[in-house]
Amino acid sequence: MDSNKRPENMVRITTRELADKFIAEQIAAVKKQVGDKKVLLALSGGVDSSVVAALLIKAIGRQLVCVHVNHGLMRKGESEQVVKVFRDELGANLIYIDATDRFLDKLAGVADPEAKRKVIGGEFIRVFEEEARKLTGIDFLAQGTIYPDIIESDKGVKAHHNVGGLPEDLKFELVEPVKLLFKDEVRVVGSALGLPDSMVHRQPFPGPGLGVRCTGAITRDRLAALREADAILRDEFDKAGLVGKVWQYFTVVPDYRSTGVRNGGRVFDWPVIIRAVNTVDAMSATVPELDWKLLKKITDRILSEVPGVCRVLYDLSPKGPATIEWE
Ligand code: XMP
Numbered sequence: 136m137d138s139n140k141r142p143e144n145m146v147r148i149t150t151r152e153l154a155d156k157f158i159a160e161q162i163a164a165v166k167k168q169v170g171d172k173k174v175l176l177a178l179s180g181g182v183d184s185s186v187v188a189a190l191l192i193k194a195i196g197r198q199l200v201c202v203h204v205n206h207g208l209m210r211k212g213e214s215e216q217v218v219k220v221f222r223d224e225l226g227a228n229l230i231y232i233d234a235t236d237r238f239l240d241k242l243a244g245v246a247d248p249e250a251k252r253k254v255i256g257g258e259f260i261r262v263f264e265e266e267a268r269k270l271t272g273i274d275f276l277a278q279g280t281i282y283p284d285i286i287e288s289d290k291g292v293k294a295h296h297n298v299g300g301l302p303e304d305l306k307f308e309l310v311e312p313v314k315l316l317f318k319d320e321v322r323v324v325g326s327a328l329g330l331p332d333s334m335v336h337r338q339p340f341p342g343p344g345l346g347v348r349c350t351g352a353i354t355r356d357r358l359a360a361l362r363e364a365d366a367i368l369r370d371e372f373d374k375a376g377l378v379g380k381v382w383q384y385f386t387v388v389p390d391y392r393s394t395g396v397r398n399g400g401r402v403f404d405w406p407v408i409i410r411a412v413n414t415v416d417a418m419s420a421t422v423p424e425l426d427w428k429l430l431k432k433i434t435d436r437i438l439s440e441v442p443g444v445c446r447v448l449y450d451l452s453p454k455g456p457a458t459i460e461w462e
Contacts, residue, residue: 139285141315148320154327157320158190161312165194169275174310176277177263178203178229180217182337183279183313186321188221189328190312191277197228200273202266204259207235208344208358211366220331234262239355246352246390248462255343260300267305276307280314281321338383339417347462351390356443357405361388363441364407371433381423384411386437387461388444395445404445407437411449412459420454 148154174191178184178201191199201221205214214231221227241254267273313321325335341347345365349358364386372384387408395402409430414420434447450457 139314141282145315148316148323150323151327154320154324157316157324158193158327161190162194165191165310165312168308168310169195169198172198172274173270173272174199174275174277175267175270175273175307176201178217178221179342180209180213180334180337181279181340182318182321182325182335183281185217185220185279185330185334186325186328187277187279187311187313188227189225189325189330191310192221192225192227193328197226199228199277200270201227201229202263203229203231204262205231205233205235206238206255206259206344206346207233208238208255208346210340210345210369211362216331216334220334230266232262232266234258237262239353239358242346242353244352248347248350251346251353251462252343255346256300259342264301264305267301274308275310277310277312280309280311282315282317285314336379341460347460348385348387349390350387350462357388357390360405360407360441360443361386364388364437364444367436367440368409368433371429371436375426375429381411382413382420383459384409386410387450389461393446397445402445404443406446406448407441407444408461409433409447409449410459410461412454414454414459417459418454420459422451422453425449 146153148157174195176184176188176191176199178188180203188199188201203214203217203221214233218229218231222229222231238255238258241258242251245251245254313324316324322335326332345358345361346353348365349361368384368386372378372381377384387410388405389408391405392403393406395404411423411425412420413423430449437444437447
């Protein structure tokens with residue numbers, strides 16, 4: 136049987152009971168596969184890698200070595216949450232690497248969106264590789280591959296190996312316990328494993344992170360403004376009960392300034408663009424009609440709390456022709 140093919144009769148995991156059964160089966164399978172060997176996992180804090188980490192901690196405890204690379208392009212509080220949940224609460228063997236300077240130095244002056252993605256992806260592999268070489272006795276690499284990744288890689292849409300690109304001499308045997316699951320099932324399993332809701336229902340966040348929302352060549356001051364504005368937007372959506380109701384929402388800070396007036400003087404500051412979309416599969420998307428009072432509140436907070444910003448805009452463009460991200 137092709138182990139990358141979901142059996143026709145596999146029941147969709149929709150309940151706590153089904154999740155518990157799946158978890159018990161996977162714990163046994165992982166123990167059998169790994170024995171007393173060590174497993175390495177790149178833990179981004181996204182849903183898939185978080186669920187794999189929680190599952191493997193249950194199965195093999197500290198034989199799992201998690202590496203969290205903070206590329207400096209995470210949202211506010213995200214890396215801290217990864218450390219809190221996995222190291223402090225679940226007792227994970229977690230290596231935290233703050234590679235912010237390394238990434239931002241490499242990105243300085245790089246304005247082209249695809250070039251930025253290449254720098255971020257390439258640097259990620261290098262940081263991860265360096266850590267992997269420091270560790271000894273690792274035989275396995277765990278990955279948060281899920282079924283849509285396998286379907287897409289079969290169709291040639293994308294390579295599904297999350298840490299694909301490691302050099303030949305660093306090849307590990309893969310451990311992919313959720314590879315036959317769809318995203319909704321991964322979330323049910325994550326909840327059953329006790330992960331916090333904010334992690335299990337985390338909205339999609341691109342691998343290059345805030346890097347593609349700080350358009351053009353990234354600067355540290357504009358990135359800081361973007362992170363603060365994004366945190367305000369998320370906080371207000373949370374308070375308005377929109378978490379889980381709007382599919383994806385974030386802010387963008389473009390690399391140009393506009394004229395404003397503050398304290399009786401002229402300023403030349405950045406605009407913040409609010410992006411919110413609803414979609415089923417991210418192939419097309421619509422823009423929700425947000426409550427005007429909410430938009431005003433977010434605007435007021437961003438203008439008063441985020442230094443260097445003098446304007447707030449709401450992007451009304453559906454996909455297509457606009458993509459969800461700005462670059
Ligand atoms: P677009 O902008 O293409 O986005 O309409 C569709 C969905 O994909 C996410 N996205 C990315 N995810 N790496 C990722 O892992 C990327 O480079 C990337 N670019 C876009 C985007 O957030 C949206 O959910």
